[in-house]
Amino acid sequence: MAAPILTLTTDFGLADHYVGVMKGVILDICPRARIIDLSHEVPAYDISQGSYIIESSWRYFPRDTVHVVVIDPGVGSSRRPILIEAGGQYFVGPDNGVLAPIYACAKCKVRVISNKKYYRRPVSRTFHGRDIFAPVAAHLAAGVPPGRVGTTVKNYVRTAPQQPIQSGKRKWSGSVMRIDRFGNLITNFEAGAFPDLERFTLTAGQVKISRLARSYAECKPGELLVIAGSSGHLEISMNQGSAAQKLKIEPGAPLELLLT
Amino acid sequence: MAAPILTLTTDFGLADHYVGVMKGVILDICPRARIIDLSHEVPAYDISQGSYIIESSWRYFPRDTVHVVVIDPGVGSSRRPILIEAGGQYFVGPDNGVLAPIYACAKCKVRVISNKKYYRRPVSRTFHGRDIFAPVAAHLAAGVPPGRVGTTVKNYVRTAPQQPIQSGKRKWSGSVMRIDRFGNLITNFEAGAFPDLERFTLTAGQVKISRLARSYAECKPGELLVIAGSSGHLEISMNQGSAAQKLKIEPGAPLELLLT
Amino acid sequence: MAAPILTLTTDFGLADHYVGVMKGVILDICPRARIIDLSHEVPAYDISQGSYIIESSWRYFPRDTVHVVVIDPGVGSSRRPILIEAGGQYFVGPDNGVLAPIYACAKCKVRVISNKKYYRRPVSRTFHGRDIFAPVAAHLAAGVPPGRVGTTVKNYVRTAPQQPIQSGKRKWSGSVMRIDRFGNLITNFEAGAFPDLERFTLTAGQVKISRLARSYAECKPGELLVIAGSSGHLEISMNQGSAAQKLKIEPGAPLELLLT
Numbered sequence: 055m056a057a058p059i060l061t062l063t064t065d066f067g068l069a070d071h072y073v074g075v076m077k078g079v080i081l082d083i084c085p086r087a088r089i090i091d092l093s094h095e096v097p098a099y100d101i102s103q104g105s106y107i108i109e110s111s112w113r114y115f116p117r118d119t120v121h122v123v124v125i126d127p128g129v130g131s132s133r134r135p136i137l138i139e140a141g142g143q144y145f146v147g148p149d150n151g152v153l154a155p156i157y158a159c160a161k162c163k164v165r166v167i168s169n170k171k172y173y174r175r176p177v178s179r180t181f182h183g184r185d186i187f188a189p190v191a192a193h194l195a196a197g198v199p200p201g202r203v204g205t206t207v208k209n210y211v212r213t214a215p216q217q218p219i220q221s222g223k224r225k226w227s228g229s230v231m232r233i234d235r236f237g238n239l240i241t242n243f244e245a246g247a248f249p250d251l252e253r254f255t256l257t258a259g260q261v262k263i264s265r266l267a268r269s270y271a272e273c274k275p276g277e278l279l280v281i282a283g284s285s286g287h288l289e290i291s292m293n294q295g296s297a298a299q300k301l302k303i304e305p306g307a308p309l310e311l312l313l314t
Numbered sequence: 315m316a317a318p319i320l321t322l323t324t325d326f327g328l329a330d331h332y333v334g335v336m337k338g339v340i341l342d343i344c345p346r347a348r349i350i351d352l353s354h355e356v357p358a359y360d361i362s363q364g365s366y367i368i369e370s371s372w373r374y375f376p377r378d379t380v381h382v383v384v385i386d387p388g389v390g391s392s393r394r395p396i397l398i399e400a401g402g403q404y405f406v407g408p409d410n411g412v413l414a415p416i417y418a419c420a421k422c423k424v425r426v427i428s429n430k431k432y433y434r435r436p437v438s439r440t441f442h443g444r445d446i447f448a449p450v451a452a453h454l455a456a457g458v459p460p461g462r463v464g465t466t467v468k469n470y471v472r473t474a475p476q477q478p479i480q481s482g483k484r485k486w487s488g489s490v491m492r493i494d495r496f497g498n499l500i501t502n503f504e505a506g507a508f509p510d511l512e513r514f515t516l517t518a519g520q521v522k523i524s525r526l527a528r529s530y531a532e533c534k535p536g537e538l539l540v541i542a543g544s545s546g547h548l549e550i551s552m553n554q555g556s557a558a559q560k561l562k563i564e565p566g567a568p569l570e571l572l573l574t
Numbered sequence: 575m576a577a578p579i580l581t582l583t584t585d586f587g588l589a590d591h592y593v594g595v596m597k598g599v600i601l602d603i604c605p606r607a608r609i610i611d612l613s614h615e616v617p618a619y620d621i622s623q624g625s626y627i628i629e630s631s632w633r634y635f636p637r638d639t640v641h642v643v644v645i646d647p648g649v650g651s652s653r654r655p656i657l658i659e660a661g662g663q664y665f666v667g668p669d670n671g672v673l674a675p676i677y678a679c680a681k682c683k684v685r686v687i688s689n690k691k692y693y694r695r696p697v698s699r700t701f702h703g704r705d706i707f708a709p710v711a712a713h714l715a716a717g718v719p720p721g722r723v724g725t726t727v728k729n730y731v732r733t734a735p736q737q738p739i740q741s742g743k744r745k746w747s748g749s750v751m752r753i754d755r756f757g758n759l760i761t762n763f764e765a766g767a768f769p770d771l772e773r774f775t776l777t778a779g780q781v782k783i784s785r786l787a788r789s790y791a792e793c794k795p796g797e798l799l800v801i802a803g804s805s806g807h808l809e810i811s812m813n814q815g816s817a818a819q820k821l822k823i824e825p826g827a828p829l830e831l832l833l834t
Binding site: 065066067068069070071072074075077078079081082085086089098099128129130131133178179180181184185 | 316317319321328348350351352353354355356366367370371374375376379494495496528529530531532541542543544549551553554
């Protein structure tokens with residue numbers, strides 16, 4: 055039988071001991087668990103960037119994977135810990151919208167993690183990653199049925215995803231969802247929504263881009279281009295350079311797509 | 315039987331191949347080993363910050379875990395490699411004080427790692443993480459009894475921990491042990507030593523803080539607060555902001571706690 | 575039977591989800607795989623630094639390890655994905671020279687990865703780490719024979735390694751291959767090629783160094799020294815300080831070694 059897989063997504067960084075301690079807690083409960091880091095470099099308290107990471111990653115993992123997502127500015131307050139069953143996988147984290155992208159799945163079931171039996175005791179005020187989310191995830195990975203963790207609820211936090219808005223006959227307003235290490239600007243325009251993209255202008259800040267590339271290498275180094283990125287969204291990129299640095303724009307920046 | 319667990323704590327960073335190579339050496343000797351990173355971002359040569367990481371982490375790991383701690387400015391000199399048995403776990407590293415927090419455990423046994431049979435050969439002058447600590451830890455994880463590694467000694471380096479000093483009837487002098495990614499200042503005041511903390515002034519640099527919070531979220535964003543942190547120490551924090559950035563102080567900075 | 579081991583070397587960084595997604599893809603195909611990160615902090619598009627990481631690491635891993643190396647500025651272009659069998663291990667990556675150090679091995683066999691059966695579908699234009707290299711490596715780790723992946727070729731990209739050149743009777747011109755986290759300058763002078771190094775001058779920028787040390791600790795803090803480093807090359811170092819910061823030189827900088 056394959057070992058259970060857990061993934062971790064946090065804003066804890068890798069310099070502190072927090073991530074390592076969560077792994078110790080998990081292995082103590084579920085010694086066979088395989089633990090995979092998605093990212094721990096989510097900017098502190100940035101729920102929307104945390105959402106981006108889990109949304110972009112979970113589909114690549116096998117059935118029954120347990121995903122732990124801890125971007126949790128409300129730790130210790132009344133915000134609830136939740137467990138989501140969706141797409142044959144499990145998601146554990148705070149009910150603050152960070153897991154909202156998962157709610158788009160069909161047959162999504164959300165539970166409040168109310169059964170304190172699966173908490174680590176005592177529960178600290180500031181580190182529920184260690185005391186609630188990691189141990190609950192480890193118990194799930196070890197075979198505890200989701201129903202034991204808590205009852206289903208309907209009133210969870212649904213943050214609306216930033217979808218593009220059609221603002222003219224052939225015009226859409228969108229935004230930059232993410233900037234990656236290479237300086238690619240990942241937009242919220244789904245490539246599949248514009249299958250015949252040929253003649254267009256994508257405006258980002260002061261700059262207009264009209265070049266759709268099929269690979270980075272087909273452009274000159276330093277040239278700005280639009281490409282269907284690996285996450286299925288249009289990306290603004292530069293061959294062997296950073297589009298973000300060139301354009302000097304940040305996640306959330308508005309974009310305008312005009313089909314010409 | 316559960317797979318043996320090893321943890322790694324170093325000042326090697328993650329950009330170089332050093333950590334990966336240690337893992338290769340470990341898996342070559344003990345293919346079943348599960349290797350967990352605690353931190354590799356300990357500032358270069360910073361024994362006290364390395365101590366902080368292992369002290370804050372090891373208790374969360376299962377019995378028989380082998381912890382490898384390599385902050386080793388004296389590599390290649392006469393400083394000795396040691397193995398500590400304590401609390402049902404194992405600790406491998408240089409005898410330079412980095413493992414000193416472990417000596418507080420009852421029934422702590424310290425051995426010099428003298429049996430070169432468990433070294434990787436040849437032993438380099440500069441990378442005992444690869445040539446001594448990783449292979450010895452892997453052999454322990456694979457079942458070699460600690461007694462084979464070397465004989466017990468008493469004259470190991472005991473660095474006194476930075477404990478607060480009572481400097482008045484209701485006054486204590488302490489210090490900042492650690493600043494984490496969120497800018498929390500983790501102090502050396504144990505929360506348990508001040509169970510009735512209500513009216514107090516904690517002075518850090520030019521700033522006095524009198525607010526004890528039960529959660530970050532109970533304070534306004536940007537407000538400085540004192541909270542019982544997840545490691546059992548008082549921490550100076552800020553809701554959704556960096557106390558360290560606000561106070562502009564460094565690890566080691568003096569603090570004064572006055573009960574009023 | 576020991577679990578198969580894969581290593582990953584990329585320029586993806588750890589902030590994005592790219593590395594985590596590659597691991598999901600691998601575990602989905604080969605659930606028993608043990609995945610070890612060598613480095614993901616290779617500077618973006620820097621083939622020569624990527625080569626350095628894999629060259630410095632692979633020998634420490636057990637037989638049959640599968641190494642995945644993705645520094646891939648030409649992703650989506652006509653550059654080919656290749657599989658190398660060498661030294662009892664496997665290497666998967668783009669045919670752009672990043673794997674060139676492996677070609678120094680005896681009985682090295684290079685195949686073009688042409689069998690699309692082992693690709694993940696659909697193949698994106700920008701992320702062959704996820705869609706080609708990770709899945710092919712996982713299939714190999716799971717037992718697919720290399721011959722199924724593609725046929726052998728001879729016309730792969732051989733980037734000549736930067737070897738020192740003898741420029742006088744007792745004089746060699748070399749260069750800095752790598753600067754590590756400690757600011758050690760790792761040179762391309764193999765320590766074994768200068769076994770009797772005693773009286774010498776190593777010139778780096780404006781500075782001449784004549785001190786060969788057997789350990790960092792034998793020098794004063796802040797003193798520049800030459801030492802036989804852990805990778806078998808001469809390194810310019812400083813006890814408890816950064817030689818790179820002191821010398822202000824970059825990877826690729828020229829060096830001159832004069833035996834006196």
